[in-house]
Amino acid sequence: MITIIRNPDRSIKTYSEFSDDPAALLPGESLETVNAAFSEYSRRFTLACAGRSGETLRFPRASGDLTVEVRCPGESTAALDINGQVETLPLINGQAALLLGTEVPGTFVLKPADTARYCPAGQAILVIEVV
Amino acid sequence: MTYPISSDVSAGQATAAAHYNNLRRDALYFGQAPADSKSAGEFFARYAANLTVTYLATNRLRLAYSAYNPPAIVIGGCLLQPSASVDLAAGCFSGAAATYYIHAIRAAGSTSFTLSVNTTPADNDTSRPIGSCYWDGSNLSSIQSWYGSSPGLPAPGYDSGWFACAYNTTYTRVHGLGAVPKNHMLLHSASSDGSGENVLVLVGATTGGGCKSLVGFDAANAYITTDTASSGGCVYSRRRESGGGYYRLLCWI
Numbered sequence: 001m002i003t004i005i006r007n008p009d010r011s012i013k014t015y016s017e018f019s020d021d022p023a024a025l026l027p028g029e030s031l032e033t034v035n036a037a038f039s040e041y042s043r044r045f046t047l048a049c050a051g052r053s054g055e056t057l058r059f060p061r062a063s064g065d066l067t068v069e070v071r072c073p074g075e076s077t078a079a080l081d082i083n084g085q086v087e088t089l090p091l092i093n094g095q096a097a098l099l100l101g102t103e104v105p106g107t108f109v110l111k112p113a114d115t116a117r118y119c120p121a122g123q124a125i126l127v128i129e130v131v
Numbered sequence: 132m133t134y135p136i137s138s139d140v141s142a143g144q145a146t147a148a149a150h151y152n153n154l155r156r157d158a159l160y161f162g163q164a165p166a167d168s169k170s171a172g173e174f175f176a177r178y179a180a181n182l183t184v185t186y187l188a189t190n191r192l193r194l195a196y197s198a199y200n201p202p203a204i205v206i207g208g209c210l211l212q213p214s215a216s217v218d219l220a221a222g223c224f225s226g227a228a229a230t231y232y233i234h235a236i237r238a239a240g241s242t243s244f245t246l247s248v249n250t251t252p253a254d255n256d257t258s259r260p261i262g263s264c265y266w267d268g269s270n271l272s273s274i275q276s277w278y279g280s281s282p283g284l285p286a287p288g289y290d291s292g293w294f295a296c297a298y299n300t301t302y303t304r305v306h307g308l309g310a311v312p313k314n315h316m317l318l319h320s321a322s323s324d325g326s327g328e329n330v331l332v333l334v335g336a337t338t339g340g341g342c343k344s345l346v347g348f349d350a351a352n353a354y355i356t357t358d359t360a361s362s363g364g365c366v367y368s369r370r371r372e373s374g375g376g377y378y379r380l381l382c383w384i
Binding site (some may be wrong): 013014024042043054055114119121123 | 307
C-alpha cells in the first residue's frame with residue numbers, strides 16, 4: 001500500500017514508499033492510497049538509456065543515435081513528452097525504443113505525456129544532454 | 132600517585148588515626164588529598180549508563196536489560212541497577228501533543244527503579260530524566276535515550292522512506308518530531324528500491340548556472356524544494372546529477 005499526491009491539476013506529483021500524511025499537502029493537492037507495492041508502482045512507466053535511468057546522462061555531440069528504452073508494462077502505446085512535444089509510441093510487450101540524434105548539442109527532457117496517469121518523476125523522467 | 136594509601140592492620144596492633152584517615156581517603160578520594168579530588172559520591176552523583184529506552188506497543192516505553200551492559204544510574208546518591216527490563220505503565224500519555232521527558236524513579240527499599248514520564252525535565256532526589264519522546268496526541272515518536280549504550284549514530288527519529296522526485300517541485304514531509312531536527316540526511320537514489328549508490332543531496336542545480344540548497348524544517352515538517360534545472364534540480368553532485376529519481380529523508384532530533 002502506497003500513497004500518491006496529486007497536484008491541483010490532477011497530475012501526479014509524487015508517490016511514496018511510506019504513507020504520506022494529509023498535513024504534507026500544499027493547497028489544492030490531494031492524497032490517494034493505491035493498493036500496490038512501491039517498486040511495482042515505480043515500474044509502471046520507466047525511461048532508460050544505455051541501461052541507466054533516474055539520473056542525467058551526457059553524451060558527446062555526433063556520437064551516433066541514442067536509444068531510449070520506454071517501458072510501460074501491459075500497455076499497447078505510450079505517449080511521451082519530449083521537450084514539450086508529445087509523441088505516441090507503439091509498444092511491443094510493453095516496450096519500445098526511441099532514437100535520439102546527437103548531431104546538435106542540446107537537452108532532451110523526456111517524461112510521460114499523461115501525467116494524471118503516470119508520475120513525471122522518479123525513473124519516469126529522463127534528461128539527456130548532448131554536449 | 133599512590134593508591135591505596137591505607138594498609139593492613141595486624142591482629143593486636145592499635146589502630147592509629149592515620150590508619151582510619153588513610154582508609155577514609157582511599158574510600159572517598161581514591162587515596163588523593165581532598166583538595167585534589169572530588170569525593171566518589173560527588174563524582175558519581177550524575178552517573179548513568181546503558182539506559183536505552185525503546186518503543187513498547189502500544190504507546191509505552193521499555194528500558195531493556197542486558198546482563199553484559201546492565202542499566203545503572205545514581206539517583207539521590209543511591210546506586211541503582213535493575214535486574215530485568217523496566218517497562219513504563221500503560222496509559223501514561225494523553226492530551227495534546229507535547230514533548231515528554233522519561234524519568235527513572237527511585238523508591239525507598241529498592242535497588243532498582245521504575246519509569247515515569249513528565250512534560251518537565253526537572254530532577255530531584257527520587258527522580259532523574261533519562262530521555263525524551265514526542266507525543267503527537269495519538270502516537271509516540273522520536274524516542275531519545277540520553278544515556279544509551281548503542282554505539283554510533285542512533286536510529287533516525289524520522290525516515291521518509293523513498294519517494295519519487297522531479298526538478299522544480301516542492302515536497303513536504305511530515306516528520307512530526309515536535310522540534311526542528313538537529314541533523315538530517317537527504318539521500319538520492321536512481322532506482323526505486325534504493326539499490327546501488329545513494330548520493331548525499333546537498334544542493335540542486337539552477338537553470339542558467341549555480342546551485343542552491345534544497346531543504347528547510349519547522350517543528351512539524353520538512354520542506355524540500357528541488358532546483359530548477361532539469362539536468363540537476365534534484366541532485367547536483369560529482370557523484371550524480373539528476374532531475375528525477377528518488378529521495379529519502381532521515382532526521383535526528
